[in-house]
Amino acid sequence: MITRMSSLFLRTLREDPADAEVPSHKLLVRAGYVRRVAPGGYSWLPLGLRVLRNVEAIVREEMDAIGAQEIQFPALLPKEPYETTGRWTEYGPSLFRLVDRKGADYLLGPTHEELFALTVKGEYSSYKDYPVILYQIQTKYRDEARPRAGILRGREFIMKDSYSFDLDDEGLARSYELHRNAYLRIFDRLGLDYVVVAATSGAMGGSASEEFLAVAETGEDTYVRSTESEYAANVEAVVTPAPPEQSVEDKPAAQVHYTPNTPTIETLVDFLNAADLGRTFTAADTLKNVLVKTRMPGEEDWKLLGIGVPGDREVDMKRLEASLAPAEVALLEDSDFAANPFLVKGYIGPGALQANGVRYLVDPRVVRGTAWVTGADKPDHHVVDLVCGRDFTPDGTVEAAEVREGDPSPDGRGTLVTARGIEIGHIFQLGRKYTDAFEVDALGPDSKPIRITMGSYGIGVSRVVAAIAEQHHDELGLVWPRSVAPADVHVVIAGKDDAVTEGGERLAAQLAERGVRVLLDDRKATPGVKFADAELIGVPTIVVVGRGLAKGVVEVKDRATGERTEVAVDSAVGHLVDLVSGDATK
């Protein structure tokens, strides 16, 4: 196949678009792969659509290889199934909602758990039907608060979403593993540098969950990894190792101290160390109690919740929200303090919370037997040696404290460092949230119903295009891996005389005959313009047919390495076919 640049619907830009901040966005626009149509809405121009289709094809091949079956749902979906599972409200303002001419409520699907569960329930009835994995490559919609970075975070995007249906947990674990391995193969084939991190499951519900992140400084997702092991996790998913429990017997009694002018942890620690208490305190010895309010989706009333974290750490609201999901979390307002006079701002302790029936969750480091300096529930007073399990008993633990570089790795090996990535895949063991909602059962061998268990697995297909561009570019332009490139060879006719034109045309025709996808620059433009566009567009192999032709050679340039080779015209076709297929089978 030959694509002629003289008629290709492509205009490259010399300047970066004004709204672009990350390299993939700049380059995909400049090289004419995508165009902005609306906030978070992009059109795919011919070369962009080819890359997208190449990514789709790889995803499809690997999904088919694990026996997943492709189907396709509408994007415009009725409200009712999403109301049954609660997601109609849980999704909040991120869900595009609309009303049809008859006044019925609809949504634009953000993911399709409900529809897949209902479809399997509709078709299958016996345990013999299971397991089954279904998938679609389809357009999804999310009304992002801040669509950004071009196709990296759009409001309309293409996703491969698949769903596994199994009779039991072992089956689910197998389906999950099949997907995990398929994803490794897919992202390897796409030429991506990525990590697999432990993740939380957010509004999707469910338990075991991992994310695939393309390593990129421009990524929106922060994750941590161990300096000494394979451990990697989303910050939200980091599980704080709990220290061993201690005896409460040998601890000194709790003592309330008058601690004037100590509104902050720092001033408190200074005050205590200045007082003659016989030991030195650090911020880590204090217990900071932060009050928030929460409510479950669909509820109207907020409930108070106390969070206790070591005073040397801030509460990370994203971690707290992930821990409490699907509940909504908000900070207290002045009116909340006014309505609850037992909350003494700056001096809140576990005592008043528990006396007033406020649920109280603590950091996992706050284990039985640990002694803390914390608020005494009256102005200018703190209590020292308040011992967990003796003087107060939390209602449970919560992952709310910030994760810091240098924290011990949860697997016990090394310490954590932070890095950034782009979420390109996500796999979860959903469990029975959706099958419970829709009563998806199989009739077992004993004629008793078996509740089906589900997994949910996504790849951001359009985002992957941006992630590849984010990792594969240089200062001159895009540098596509061969597996997704919009063409195999970019033939540049560099010169005006007929021999050069004919030479380029002949080479392109011969390559096309051998199944090579050729992008042929047959435009009336200067060699300089053509070379610059070839670098910008990023086809892996560039062939320059120009002055060398008189000597019987063409120049073959590797876009990635910049390496140039002179190749005899007579052997160019064979050389290029080998190059393309050799690289392709790597």
Add this chain to the structure above:
Amino acid sequence: MITRMSSLFLRTLREDPADAEVPSHKLLVRAGYVRRVAPGGYSWLPLGLRVLRNVEAIVREEMDAIGAQEIQFPALLPKEPYETTGRWTEYGPSLFRLVDRKGADYLLGPTHEELFALTVKGEYSSYKDYPVILYQIQTKYRDEARPRAGILRGREFIMKDSYSFDLDDEGLARSYELHRNAYLRIFDRLGLDYVVVAATSGAMGGSASEEFLAVAETGEDTYVRSTESEYAANVEAVVTPAPPEQSVEDKPAAQVHYTPNTPTIETLVDFLNAADLGRTFTAADTLKNVLVKTRMPGEEDWKLLGIGVPGDREVDMKRLEASLAPAEVALLEDSDFAANPFLVKGYIGPGALQANGVRYLVDPRVVRGTAWVTGADKPDHHVVDLVCGRDFTPDGTVEAAEVREGDPSPDGRGTLVTARGIEIGHIFQLGRKYTDAFEVDALGPDSKPIRITMGSYGIGVSRVVAAIAEQHHDELGLVWPRSVAPADVHVVIAGKDDAVTEGGERLAAQLAERGVRVLLDDRKATPGVKFADAELIGVPTIVVVGRGLAKGVVEVKDRATGERTEVAVDSAVGHLVDLVSGDATK
């Protein structure tokens, strides 16, 4: 490729779905190709998705062959471009509208003229850039008042829409012709029996326009064709041949008659024939004046409009609306008559209309010199011999009268008969409606701007699947043309013993190795169930591996003709490969 029915996500149904009326809907659901998800919203199950993709591939090949370039737009589109062209309001309740989290208005694209025009304007600037044809195969949305017949008329559907951009009318005519020929090839390859009919362009704007209709009794579109020529047209597009003009000199003077109790054309004609006027009248001699009101999109006030048609014909509101589009048309209410006392119900004549400034359009048969019996604008009175061009002068003609079987064909050859079809394609010469709206100009060779002219061309890709099913089925099930079938060969293992199973498996494996797409029925089911499913599913060639195997033969059945042939096992693969490729190259 082998698809095993033992694990295929497919459950056939013995009963027709309750809501299905047409064969394609019944069979596509029963055979497990599609499932209803919402009113006008269907999911594509594995076999259905394959047929859909096969149709898409044929459409794509033929579009690429005329040099059209594929791109892809979002479906969720901002309001502004559609407001610029007026379609935001013109589309009325058929447009799905929604509001994002920031309160901005969006729509789900019904077609993309606006976006394509804007994109071409954004990329191209010189006359040297043109012509260009762009297309997409994409999901479209229309909030149909009555979604029906499964995927025949959905609210979410897949369409190939393409747009041509030319410098002048000759270029547009060429682009139109390229599309017309591509469409002929596409529908031929899809195995469709279809007609190309003259059409009106409805809300799209524009001039020359033709529709491709798949012939089907169950179709929603009525069209007419000539008994003696190739002429075919949408009823809305039939142009009434005008009779020759006549002299007004030799006509008797108009005379008002007292015609009591003649509220209908029939009673009027009887009255006149009973009176002694020296000649016989028929309903065709009377001129019936029908009053409607119209307003243009965006206007608030209605205007009266008088329509004069021969008394032997009803006004066809669809034809009238098509003639007046994009104006909205409504019948008068009692309050309208009250507000306009010069309208004497049942006795309205041209006189009062023209005296009161009401626009008056007549049927093309009402030419200069024709004499009519019509209302005299007072109760119980009619006027005889009111001559067009002497006693009244219409403001123009309008295609509003019903078209009837037996009417002369507009091309002068034969008479019209009516038939029904499914609209599967539509091509228009849009002209400059959209390029005017967005000022899409090319800089000409003389540095002056040239306003670009557009064509718009659509194929209902998902509807085509239903149209094929509508034409290709029998009482047992679907009968797919080979070009779109979900598999090439359906191998049925009919028997439980190991030799039969192994024979079927071996045949399937050998066929797959030769590139044949095999659907293999390896289920634990009776031969009867398997045969019934094979007929229902409709793969063109069915191979039964069963008892004959002991004699060294398998049975090859042609699904379309029902013809059965015994073929030696040893030569079966060769025979089937020939069959598949021979048919495929037909």
